[in-house]
Amino acid sequence: MSGPIFIESSNGWTKELLPSDFKCSASFASFQFLLDCLASTILDGKWVPRSVKLIAPRVEGKIVRSDIIPLRMVDMECIEEVRSLATPLEHYTGKPWDTSADLISLLTESAGGIILRSNESAEIADLMLRNVQLELHNRLSFQWVMPGLRRKTVAFLEGSTVHPSRGGTAENIYGAAKALGLDVVVLAVQGHWLEGSEYAHWRKAFVPIKFGFDAEFPARIVAAVKQSGLKVDALLTIFDCFQTFITAAAEELGLACEPASAFEIATNKYKMSAFEGHEAFRAASADEALNIAATQTLPYPIIVKPCNGWGSEDVFKVDDAADLARQVSRINTDRHGAEFVMEHYCDGPEIDVNIVLYDGEILFSEIGDEYPKGAENGTQDDFHEMDTCSPSQLPVNEQTTLRSHFHQTLLRLGFRNGIFHCEARMQDSTLEWKSIDHGMYELQETSKPAAAPPSVWVIEVNPRPPGMKATGIVETTYGIDYWALTMLIALRDSARVQALSQQFRNGAQYHADMVFISAAFGDSKEGIWESGDVTTELLERQPHLAKNVSRSMTFIQKGDKVPKPSSGVNTFVAYMNIFSRKSRMEVLEIAKALRQDIQIEYS
Structure with missing residues (x-):
């Protein structure tokens, strides 16, 4: 859109719109949003009516994270686009709007804006607006502006080994830090991809450090933090093997941490x-x-x-x-x-239990069902992840047993704060995985006689969020960002931890499944990836399936060499987060169709 733009009110008042009319921010987000709203009214060369919803807080304070509106309003059917209009830690007056407010004032005082899907029926447009209003109540009924927030600094040991172009969690971590108004100090090896200029905007400082598992490693971490020249408020890592070293360094620096003995176990x-x-x-x-x-x-x-x-x-x-x-x-x-x-080996259903623990209490937890692994269904001899379906299909009493068991386990270990990705099998569960179609399974009533009441067989307790891109499905299903909470818990930012641990009031917004795609080829091939971006290609080719995919990514590029599956090395090459508002069965059917339709070639 080019040339001057004028806005005219119903009473005949006219004004030219200028970027200078809007709040001062680097991106002029409000001004750009208005331009995009106007542009959205032209579809295939024709004018179409559009409905727009603006959201502003009703109380005074600073926004808990600048992208809270798009984070919580994700995957709504009637929404075409949802945009943040806030900057990190932006202050809002909370003053009520009235009918005399002009459009520019409304936009500059808004924290977010929503463009609804086009519909020529005024009746349906009104129905969509009312639905959005109901969902705002469902998704934003917690304290998302609050007083007293200030900019703080966290130091990350390692940062992230995987470059953003190859998946990993870096974009989630550093995106969350920016939205929260946190500065990040990265402590990593010389030459790390976060050291260069390409991603310098993600960090406040980069300090090279020599890694190792020797007794002097904590001292090197302390020295690196001091070398940054910044007042660091929290020290953390996302890697299990460094947790005890981080604890020792945090204690030396006088920063909050969990006991080393808990991590050691x-x-x-x-x-x-x-x-x-x-x-x-x-x-x-x-x-x-x-x-x-x-x-x-x-x-x-x-x-x-x-x-x-x-x-x-x-x-x-x-x-x-x-x-x-x-x-x-x-x-x-x-x-x-x-x-x-x-x-x-416990043969009960495998379960993931993710827990947000703060001051010894569970603020949020969710349970997902792990699909039978290759070693269990006879397709492979490994236990690499296939699918994780949520919410869990297990009976309520078995889910309660799982939460209670892990809560007590964490406390017995000595943990009182953190995000924990726990894995278990439900021993003597009333359900078992059964084949319901070729290549498709579901948890159904077991045919085995019960030897004892259902109990929890712990596989492992990981003192961190789930790996890969598994946090994404929790974000879209429940509105909870584990990476943001990881940093806030390390900071002991109680107010924001409490606020951002609140899931949607109505619970999970849909049935979901994280589909893991692993490499599958024989030892006769070298394992050279010939396919390119297989997830994008699949979704473009099958739009009827794509509408049920929330997020997806192919981790490798054409010409890359994939480890041989027989090597035992994890060979994840892509993932897709799929959902259904109709039923869990539809999710499983979509997952099966996507697996069958994805086109992968190796040489």
């Missing part, structure tokens, strides 16, 4: 199993494992997994001693270390 799978009372055995070689098998009565079938593993890599199900040596020899000790744990 939670980040070691053998120690965590022993803490839970499992009959677990630890070994560091095939010979040690076979000696244990010869001298102990192992509770077959057993699970073998690295004590310090991640991403479900090198996790094997073993049925007898003959199979034990073969599976143990496959563990990649260069990636996960030599030590591994052997314990009973």
Whole structure:
């Protein structure tokens, strides 16, 4: 849109619109939003009516995060676009609007704006506006402006190993920090991608640091924080292996932290199993494992997994001693270390339980159902993630048992604050995964006789948000951003932690499934990726499926080499977050269709 723009009111008042009329911000967000509203009234060369909703707080204070409106109004059917008009920590007067307010004043005092989908029927347009108003009550009925907020600084150890173009969580973390009004100091190795100019806007400072697992590492972290020259208010990492070092450094700097002893247990799978009372055995070689098998009565079938593993890599199900040596020899000790744990394999439904814990209380939790893994349904011999469906299908009493068990486990470990990604199996559950169609499963009433009341078999407790892009499905389903809460909890920003832990008043807005796409090819191929951006291609080719996809990404690019699936290395190549407002069954059907239709080629 070019040339002068004039606005005319119903009483004949006319004024030329200028950027200078709007609040002073780098992007002139309000002015640009108005231009986009006007442009949206032209569709295929014809004028169409549009409805627009502006949102402003009714109380005085600073906005808890600048993008709170688009974060909470995500995936509404009648909305074409939702835009933030706020800057981080922007102050609002909370003064009520009246009929005398002009359009420019309304825009400059708004925290967000919504453009509704075009509809020539005034009746339907009015119905959509009323629906948006109801959803504002559902999604924003908590304290999203408050007094006393000020800019603070957090220091991140490592930052993120994965470049944003290859997925990972960096965009989520640094985007949340910016919206919260937080400055970030990155402590990472020299040459890290966050050190360069391309992403300099994501950080206040970058301090190179030598990594290691030696006794002097905490001292190097302390020195790096001081070298930044900034007053750092919180110190954190998203990597399990660095948690105890961060705790030691935080204690030295006088910053809030959780006890090192809690991390020492939670980040070691053998120690965590022993803490839970499992009959677990630890070994560091095939010979040690076979000696244990010869001298102990192992509770077959057993699970073998690295004590310090991640991403479900090198996790094997073993049925007898003959199979034990073969599976143990496959563990990649260069990636996960030599030590591994052997314990009973629980065949109950696998569950993810994510918990927001603050001052010892659960502020928010959600439970997702992990689809049967390849090693369970016979398609592969690994335990790499397939799908995570939420909300869970488990009976309410079993979900209550899960929450209660993990709450008590976290407290017994010594944790009182943090985001925890917990994994378990529901032993003696009343439900089990059953095949309902080729390549499709659902939790249904079990045919097995109950040996005991349902109980929780803990797999692991990760003192961090879920990895990969799994936080995204929680954002869209419940309106909760785990990365923002991770930083606010580290800062002990109680008011914002309490506010931003509030899910939608009506609960999950839809049934959802995170679909993981892993590489699948034989050892005869090199594993060179020939397909390009397979998720974008699929959604453009199948728009009837695309309308049910909230977020998606292909992590690799044409010409990249993918690890061989037989290597045991996690080979996730893409993901899709899908949803249905109709039913969980529709979600499962869409997931199946997407898997069958995605086109992947290797050479």
